Amino acid sequence: DAGVIQSPRHEVTEMGQEVTLRCKPISGHDYLFWYRQTMMRGLELLIYFNNNVPIDDSGMPEDRFSAKMPNASFSTLKIQPSEPRDSAVYFCASSLGGGNTIYFGEGSWLTVV
Amino acid sequence: GIQVEQSPPDLILQEGANSTLRCNFSDSVNNLQWFHQNPWGQLINLFYIPSGTKQNGRLSATTVATERYSLLYISSSQTTDSGVYFCGGPGGGADGLTFGKGTHLIIQP
Numbered sequence: 580d581a582g583v584i585q586s587p588r589h590e591v592t593e594m595g596q597e598v599t600l601r602c603k604p605i606s607g608h609d610y611l612f613w614y615r616q617t618m619m620r621g622l623e624l625l626i627y628f629n630n631n632v633p634i635d636d637s638g639m640p641e642d643r644f645s646a647k648m649p650n651a652s653f654s655t656l657k658i659q660p661s662e663p664r665d666s667a668v669y670f671c672a673s674s675l676g677g678g679n680t681i682y683f684g685e686g687s688w689l690t691v692v
Numbered sequence: 693g694i695q696v697e698q699s700p701p702d703l704i705l706q707e708g709a710n711s712t713l714r715c716n717f718s719d720s721v722n723n724l725q726w727f728h729q730n731p732w733g734q735l736i737n738l739f740y741i742p743s744g745t746k747q748n749g750r751l752s753a754t755t756v757a758t759e760r761y762s763l764l765y766i767s768s769s770q771t772t773d774s775g776v777y778f779c780g781g782p783g784g785g786a787d788g789l790t791f792g793k794g795t796h797l798i799i800q801p
Binding site: 668682 | 722725736740790794
């Protein structure tokens, strides 16, 4: 079975541009998580969904970040406008049930210049 | 969410050596998971282990929930074991994970 699929794998963009990261969770999983990894802050949970509904977005750093999950097989994380401090690896992950084994995608490596 | 502390932060070993990585958490947990991040950045789930002991090949993990810690054992280390090992406990909402800062393991040939 395919794992969690993320795109793009790498993106370099200029400050002020809009960035959209995409995620397809493992089929049948009902939880989807967005994490961000930086050297300074480590792995941080940004937001997670259950059955396509956002449950906790307290980790979203500011209003420039937004996330949607229009259906069970697709989610987006959008940054508008992007800033150099947003440079990080953004991971999407999914699980079957809450509090169960979490599976990560390969990450989207974002560089904002 | 809980606080998660991992030790040691860095570990350098020769191939064939054994190692023990520790994860302390600030409160009781019903969800404790270990991950390996390889040098290419992939995060691989090793164990879901809220309590007890599990083994998978050369790796095993033990969580003592009453004493708020978990251990990851790696036996007969191979160079492919290099990377960063993270443990995660409940936090960031009821179902998300809060991660420690990781143990950076280097296995030298």
